[in-house]
Structures are given as structure tokens and as C-alpha cells.
Amino acid sequence: MANRKNHPGSLDRRGDGYRWRVSLGGQRHLETFPTTEKRTAAKWARERYRELEGKHERRREGLATDVTIEALFDRYVTDKLPRKALGTQRTYLECLKPIREYFNPSLAVEKVRKGHIEGYLAWRAIHREGGGNVGNRTLSKERAVLHSIFAFAGKLELCSGNPVTGSDNPKWDKREPIILDTDQYEKLLTASERHPMLWLHVLTLGEAGLRCDSECLWLRWEDVDLKKGWLNIVSGRNGHRTKAGKSRLVPMTPRLHEAMKAHFADYRLARYGEGVATPWVFHHLITKRLYAAGSRILTLRPSFDNARSRADLPPQFVRHDLRHRRVTTWLAAGKDLVKVQRAMGHSKVEITMGYLHLVPEDLRSLVETKEDLKELAI
Numbered sequence: 001m002a003n004r005k006n007h008p009g010s011l012d013r014r015g016d017g018y019r020w021r022v023s024l025g026g027q028r029h030l031e032t033f034p035t036t037e038k039r040t041a042a043k044w045a046r047e048r049y050r051e052l053e054g055k056h057e058r059r060r061e062g063l064a065t066d067v068t069i070e071a072l073f074d075r076y077v078t079d080k081l082p083r084k085a086l087g088t089q090r091t092y093l094e095c096l097k098p099i100r101e102y103f104n105p106s107l108a109v110e111k112v113r114k115g116h117i118e119g120y121l122a123w124r125a126i127h128r129e130g131g132g133n134v135g136n137r138t139l140s141k142e143r144a145v146l147h148s149i150f151a152f153a154g155k156l157e158l159c160s161g162n163p164v165t166g167s168d169n170p171k172w173d174k175r176e177p178i179i180l181d182t183d184q185y186e187k188l189l190t191a192s193e194r195h196p197m198l199w200l201h202v203l204t205l206g207e208a209g210l211r212c213d214s215e216c217l218w219l220r221w222e223d224v225d226l227k228k229g230w231l232n233i234v235s236g237r238n239g240h241r242t243k244a245g246k247s248r249l250v251p252m253t254p255r256l257h258e259a260m261k262a263h264f265a266d267y268r269l270a271r272y273g274e275g276v277a278t279p280w281v282f283h284h285l286i287t288k289r290l291y292a293a294g295s296r297i298l299t300l301r302p303s304f305d306n307a308r309s310r311a312d313l314p315p316q317f318v319r320h321d322l323r324h325r326r327v328t329t330w331l332a333a334g335k336d337l338v339k340v341q342r343a344m345g346h347s348k349v350e351i352t353m354g355y356l357h358l359v360p361e362d363l364r365s366l367v368e369t370k371e372d373l374k375e376l377a378i
Contacts, residue, residue, distance in 0.1 A: 006042050006046075007020075007041075007042035007043075007045040007046055007049075008022050008045060008046065008049040009021050009022025009023075009029075009045060009049070010022070011038065011041055011042065011045060013038075014032060016034065016036060017032045017033055017034045017035060017036070017041075018032070018033045018035065018038065018041035019031075019032050019033075020032070020033060020041070020044075020045050020048070022045075022049060022052075024049070024052050024053065029052060031048065033045070051110075051111075054110070054160070066108050066110075067108065067109045067110075067158050068105060068106050068107065068108060068109070069103050069104070069105065069107045069108070069109055069112065070100070070103075070105035070106070071109075072109050072149065072152075072153055072158065073096060073099070073100060073149065075156075076148075076149050076152050077093070077096070080148075080152050081093070082239075083241065083245070084241065085214050085241050085242055085243045085245075086213075086214060086240070086241075087213065087214055087243075088243065091141070092145050092148075095141060095142045095145040096145065098124055098127065098142070099120065099142060099145070099146065102120050102123055102124065103116070103120070109153050109158045109159050110158065110159045110160070112150070112159065112163050113163050114163050114164075114166040114167050116163065117143070117146060117163055117164050117166075117167040118167050118168070120146070121139055121142075121143060121167065121168075121170065124138075124139060124142065125139060135172065136170035136171060136172035137170075137172040139170040139172075140169055140170045140171075140172055143164060143167065143169055143170070146164045147162060147164040147165070150162045150163060150164050176358075177320070177321045177324035177325075177358070178313075178314055178316060178317045178318075178321050179321065179324060179325050179328055179358060180313070180317070180321070180322075180325055184311070184313060185206060185325070187311040187312070187313070188202060188307060188308065188311045188313060189202055189203060189206075190311070191307040191308070191310035191311040192303075192304075192307040195303055195307075196263075196266075196285075197282050197283070197285070197297060197300065198300050198303045198304065198307060200259055200260075200263055200281075200282070201216060201217070201282060201300050201304075202304070202307070202319075202322065203255070203256055203259055204216050204219075204231075204256060205319060205322035205323060205326075206322045206325060206326060207252065207253045207255060207256040207326065208231055208250045208251075208252060208253075208256060208326065208343075209250070209322070209323045209325075209326030209327060209343065209344055210231070210233065210250065210323070211242070211243060211320070211323065211345075212299075212300075212301075212319045212320060212323075213298070213299050214242055214243060215233050215242055215345075216282070217282050217296065217297055217298065217299070217300070218234075218240055218296075219231065219280070219281040219282065220234075220279045220280060220281065221264070221268060221279060221280075221281060223281070224260055224264070224281060226257070226260060226261055226264065229251060229252045229257050230249045230250065230251060230252065231249070231250045231251075231252060232247070232249055233247060233248050233249070233250060233345065234247050235247045242345065243345070244345045244346070244347055246345065248342065248343070248345050249343075250343050251343065263281070267283075270294075272292070272293040272294030273287075273292060273293060273294060276294060277294075278294035278295070278296075280294075280295075280296040280297070282296065282297045282300075283295060283296055283297060284297060300319075301319065304319050323344075324355065324358065326344075327340060327344060327352065327355045328355055328358045328359050330343075331352075331355060331356060331359045332359045337349060337352055337353065340352050
């Protein structure tokens with residue numbers, strides 16, 4: 001009985017390799033496999049045939065084939081990236097620089113495998129601009145960007161499966177936020193008083209927990225409801241998108257409410273330039289070379305850093321830590337977890353629960369009974 005063929009098409013020995021011929025969909029294919037073992041050549045023939053079948057099926061359905069990875073990157077930047085927050089867009093574009101440098105621009109998207117991703121991470125680990133090694137935090141961030149890009153490719157049916165999923169995610173120690181105590185918080189506010197916009201910025205971050213630049217500095221006068229005591233965080237207005245991509249309401253504390261009322265009284269009716277009012281709560285008061293009076297303040301980080309130094313706070317303390325402080329103080333006070341999640345704009349309650357490790361007060365319940373206190377004293 002003749003042996004059954006274990007490969008599609010025909011395989012013929014040609015020098016140091018095997019020539020493979022096959023017809024599919026009325027089209028003939030001819031390739032040479034660089035191996036002297038027929039079993040290996042047959043395996044490659046089967047894999048190649050499945051790939052050709054996939055392309056043939058895609059053509060029959062009118063879908064694109066042989067899309068290059070460079071074209072995928074370009075389409076992601078054009079079609080997908082603008083939907084993300086401005087800060088996220090900047091981060092992704094920065095991550096894409098070494099990614100584009102590594103990958104062959106003519107590589108077909110459907111041919112990218114887990115090995116390509118692992119190869120990139122290994123290469124990137126020792127290729128840092130200016131010399132030295134790249135930390136695992138950066139590697140993990142760039143891997144996340146690749147995962148998002150290939151998830152996008154999957155939705156466009158440019159590839160089957162996400163090659164990043166099977167790759168190892170580099171481990172790194174996450175930065176622990178610095179939670180100010182009451183005295184430190186008041187020192188920071190005092191150190192910010194010489195700059196009225198900075199002072200209100202710090203107070204808004206500390207009392208409402210907004211994101212620094214993408215939320216707080218995008219507040220317009222109509223977003224502050226002094227009558228009901230709300231801050232309206234708007235996503236999608238005039239193309240601006242918050243990180244979560246959803247609008248939400250955040251209640252103001254009495255202290256923030258009073259500060260906003262005073263700010264309205266001082267600046268709501270102010271006129272700048274040719275007698276034009278500004279729509280922005282946080283705006284420049286004078287004109288300088290890089291900005292005009294009444295224009296929106298893009299960032300207050302340099303001014304914040306100076307105030308942090310004047311308050312003698314740790315140099316590792318950053319503005320975003322005030323958001324962490326707001327969450328932890330609410331949780332420490334026993335506020336409802338779901339309500340805190342809604343106010344913070346977290347996409348999942350599990351994210352809010354992640355702050356619980358920063359709230360040691362809830363551990364006191366473990367030793368609150370008399371019996372436990374007696375055991376503690378032994």
C-alpha cells in the first residue's frame with residue numbers, strides 16, 4: 001500500500017533544499033525550503049499552505065492581505081490614537097519610536113508571532129537612547145502599547161490572535177504614592193498662595209481628586225456648579241477626552257466650594273486682551289512670550305515643584321499623589337467604595353479597591369476587641 005502524502009502539493013529535492021509546488025484558488029505557488037530533511041520540509045509546507053489558505057479566504061471576503069506593520073502603525077496613529085487622552089497620546093507616540101526602529105517596516109502583520117515580541121523586548125532592554133539599559137517599567141509600558149496595536153489589528157481582521165498575549169510581561173516594582181498628612185497638605189497650600197491659580201489647582205486636586213492636566217486644567221466656568229456644589233468633568237467636548245472617556249460629576253467639599261466662589265468673584269468677569277473674557281477657570285493672568293493673558297494654562301508642574309520645595313516636602317512627591325490622597329482619605333473615613341469609584345472616574349471598582357492597601361486604619365478592627373487587646377499585651 002502506497003504511503004499517504006503528509007503535505008499539500010509536491011515536494012522535490014533540489015540541492016540543499018526541497019522545492020514545493022502547490023495550486024490554490026487557481027493560482028500556482030512555487031517555493032524552496034532550506035532543509036535537507038523531508039519531514040521538516042513537509043511541516044513547513046503544511047504551515048505555509050494554511051497561511052495561503054487564510055489569504056485566499058480573506059481575498060474572497062474582500063479583506064486586506066499582506067498589510068505591513070508600518071501601515072498598521074500609521075493607521076493606529078491616525079484612526080485609534082486620537083480617541084485617547086492627550087497625555088496618553090504623547091506616551092504612545094514616544095513608545096512607538098523604538099518600536100518602529102526595531103520592526104522591519106515591510107513585515108506583514110499576519111506574520112508577526114510571539115517570537116517577534118519577545119525579540120523586541122530583549123533588544124529594547126539593552127538599547128536606551130544615550131546608553132545604558134532600559135528598565136522593566138518602560139518595557140512593560142511599550143509591551144502594553146504593542147498589545148493595544150495588535151488588538152486594533154485583530155478588530156480589523158488583519159491578523160488572527162494577538163501575538164503580544166503570549167509574551168512575558170516584564171515585572172517591575174510599582175511606585176508607591178506619597179500620601180501627605182494634614183500638616184504637610186496645609187504647608188503645600190501655604191507655599192502655593194503667592195500664585196492664585198496654583199493655589200486653587202492644589203486645592204482642587206486635594207479636595208476633589210481630579211487628574212492634574214487632563215481634567216483640572218480643562219475646567220470651564222460652566223463646569224463649576226456653585227449652586228449645587230458640583231464639578232462637571234466633561235469628556236468629548238471639542239475633541240478633548242479624559243482618560244476614562246466618560247463625563248462625570250464630582251462633589252466639592254465646603255472648603256473647595258468657598259474657594260471656587262472667591263475665584264469666580266475675582267476672575268469670572270475679568271477681561272483680557274481686547275476686552276475678551278476667558279472661558280477657562282485656570283488661565284494666565286498676564287501675557288508673556290509663550291502665552292497670552294486669558295489663555296488656558298497647559299500645566300502648572302514647574303510652579304508646583306517650586307511650591308513643594310518651599311513646603312519642604314519629599315522631591316518624589318508629585319501632583320498626582322494629591323489624587324491618591326483624596327481616595328485614601330475617603331476610604332479611611334469609611335465612604336462607600338462604589339461612590340468613590342464614580343467620583344474618581346475609575347473604570348472598575350477593583351481599581352478603587354487597589355487603594356485599600358494605602359489605608360492602614362481599617363486594620364485596627366483586627367485588635368479592637370478586649371480579647372484581642374489582651375493577647376496583644378502578652
